[in-house]
Amino acid sequence: MNVLIADDDPVTRLLLHAYVKDWGHTPTMATDGLEAWELFQEESFPIVVTDWQMPRMDGMGLVSRIRGESPSPGYVYILVLTSRSDKQDIVEGIETGADDFVCKPFDRNELRARMRAGERILALEQELAEKNRHLEDANARILAANQRMTDDLEAAARIQRAFLPHCLPTCAEASFSWHFSPCDELAGDMLSVLRLDSRHVALYVADVCGHGVAAALLSVSLA
Secondary structure (H helix, E strand, O other), X not given: OEEEEEOOOHHHHHHHHHHHHHOOOEEEEEOOHHXXXXXXXXXXXXXXXXXXXXXXXXXXXXXXXXXXXXXXXXXXXXXEEEOOOOHHHHHHHHHHOOOEEEEOOXXXXXXXXXXXXXXXXXXXXXXXXXXXHHHHHHHHHHHHHHHHHHHHHHHHHHHHHHOOOOOOOOOOOOOOOOOOOOOXXXXXXXXXXXXXXXXXXXXXXXXXXXXXXXXXXXXXHHO
């Protein structure tokens, strides 16, 4: 995992570099917040370890940039190193977007424990993102299947309407009209008006028990 280290003290930078590398990560070093931000825009860093007080851009400036302008698609876990212990400073750091703090001079084991907490959070975030991708794929397949079924039902409805009377008989004694309005795409009903001979006109309405495809198929077969 790529880890971005931002600290203006060369000894601290080298120490953090050695620790992070020993823990199986790939460290990249920056001398201040501005250099760290430039590096952050060029490469993906899931974990950022930054000092609070630095020239040009301090740690809170870097945190604010990452939270507000980050090009990274995933979550970035930010660990801030600080000699400040005032509660108001910590509140300010959390509100800006820092995830955790380590007091300077820091202890190796404490730093490792806090980085492991970040690793767990990132692992959960990646797991959730993967599950969301699976859900999106499944949803896309369901939508495609629903669209196919909708298209099939609409095609069947057009076939069913083709069996309805198109040319009504004309005669002096009577006039004819009809209206066919199924509740769903397909109906279990069928009707027709047709001339049998010069003196007889037949009318029928078929009402099949049930609804949907099965009733529609039977009504079409009867027609």
